[in-house]
Amino acid sequence: MPLTSVDHVQLAAPPGSEALLRAFYCGVLGMTEVPKPPELASRGGCWFLAGAGAVELHLGIEADFRPARKAHPGLRVDDISAYAEQLASRGVPLTWDHALPGRRRFYTEDPVGNRLEFLEGPGRGGCRCCR
Numbered sequence: 001m002p003l004t005s006v007d008h009v010q011l012a013a014p015p016g017s018e019a020l021l022r023a024f025y026c027g028v029l030g031m032t033e034v035p036k037p038p039e040l041a042s043r044g045g046c047w048f049l050a051g052a053g054a055v056e057l058h059l060g061i062e063a064d065f066r067p068a069r070k071a072h073p074g075l076r077v078d079d080i081s082a083y084a085e086q087l088a089s090r091g092v093p094l095t096w097d098h099a100l101p102g103r104r105r106f107y108t109e110d111p112v113g114n115r116l117e118f119l120e121g122p123g124r125g126g127c128r129c130c131r
Contacts, residue, residue: 008056009057009058010058010059010060011057011059011060011073012059012065012114013059013065014061014065015061017061018045020111021110021112022046024110025059025110031048031055031057032048032050033046033047033048034048034049045058047059065112068114069115072107072114072115072116073117075116075118076118076119077118078120079120080118080120084096087108092108093108094106095107095108102121103119103120105117105119
């Protein structure tokens, strides 16, 4: 059976970081928190949606947390300049990267140090961003 789509991406976070995660993913990135199923809620962490459900990020708690510095979600935005300005105005540091032909992109980190990539432009067909 062929794969059809990505259901969600999970990143790790340290114990007790849920308030920081909510402030960043909802307050800064504009995502919406969705409740975790009761069976999973006791583990801590947060789940977030954006783009009418097209983007789903799960932040799971790890006792021996180490932030993802290389591994990362690549999140598409329609107007990357406006989005970058919005994040920068909220004090989010951005690093622009021009090494991927035909794509505009920048990187940042969430409040616990996980790498996040934001991209604009045509996708698919040989992404070299992660090599």
